[in-house]
Amino acid sequence: MALTNPNPMGPWKITVYDQEHFQGKRMEFTASCQNAMECGFDNIRSLKVECGAWVGYEHSSFNGQQFVLERGEYPRWESWSGSNAYHIERMMSFRPICSAVSIGSHKESKMVVFEKENFIGKQWEMNDDYPSLQAMGWANNEIGSMQVQSGAWVCYQFPGYRGYQYIMECDRHGGEYKHYREWGSHAQTFQLQSLRRIQQ
């Protein structure tokens, strides 16, 4: 069977529910939601991504832990959360990832990672998915800074795409993330051990 991306450039669509397993109050979104409470949701407990790639956030106004949401079904919190270091189990805002390249477009995602903060030290140009940076020869479990030249990326604390997630986009911060403090409000260290492109 030949499979092709049915909607290469969106539009974006996500359906959220206030109960697990797609039960309870239901609402469709085709654009970002800054505060689920203002849409009448105390919490979002399950969701279906029907089109595009999205990022969900633990808090309103796109703050706190980040979760990449790609097309498919997420019946409960643990199906999208990367970390259960603390059990907040909530998602209060979300938005489309506009710079994610579309599958099959042959448009490349490109990012340069640096050993130290402020774009210094050893550097490595990435254009693929890397479930273990150390298996590829990166010397340690940290990355100091990053420049996203095209596309959108998700970086993870642990190998195999586990732990805290950090969404990095060419059209945010000018694509420049020069210190872990710019990765997101939940970032506390330079620890990064796997990363991959976001495609939609």
Added chain:
Amino acid sequence: MALTNPNPMGPWKITVYDQEHFQGKRMEFTASCQNAMECGFDNIRSLKVECGAWVGYEHSSFNGQQFVLERGEYPRWESWSGSNAYHIERMMSFRPICSAVSIGSHKESKMVVFEKENFIGKQWEMNDDYPSLQAMGWANNEIGSMQVQSGAWVCYQFPGYRGYQYIMECDRHGGEYKHYREWGSHAQTFQLQSLRRIQQ
């Protein structure tokens, strides 16, 4: 910087600890461990994969939940676990994934997935990583059966490499997984929404 896999074909090496964050009793392994208890470990609470790709299991004798372990540091249970549907927080056995292709070898990993059990229905040949099968045009959130022709793969319950993990290898079961009952003792449904190659 040009990066290359420093040890393309092994040998395998994993160091396990009985406390989180690489503390407590410590032991190195270069081959499989069928029962951590017999090595004096009540539990394994952190680990470092120094060479090769491994699979960890919740129970002894390679039973229960499966966790792919690639090169890097895993300071606590949540850094390797795919699912916290129930909080066992243990790893009691582990082994190398011998059929994982080595990074940069240009040896392809190949698998065919089928819509229905027993290798019937629509089929799709895979030789890449797929964070969302639905984004690629697969019609639903299930796969009926799989034939692994080369390499080793990890399949996940949810998109974005989340949820229960199932390790599929060309040199086990003759590479044939004709029903979810053959995916592992923890498999309870056909639900699979992302999958990727295991490289070491």
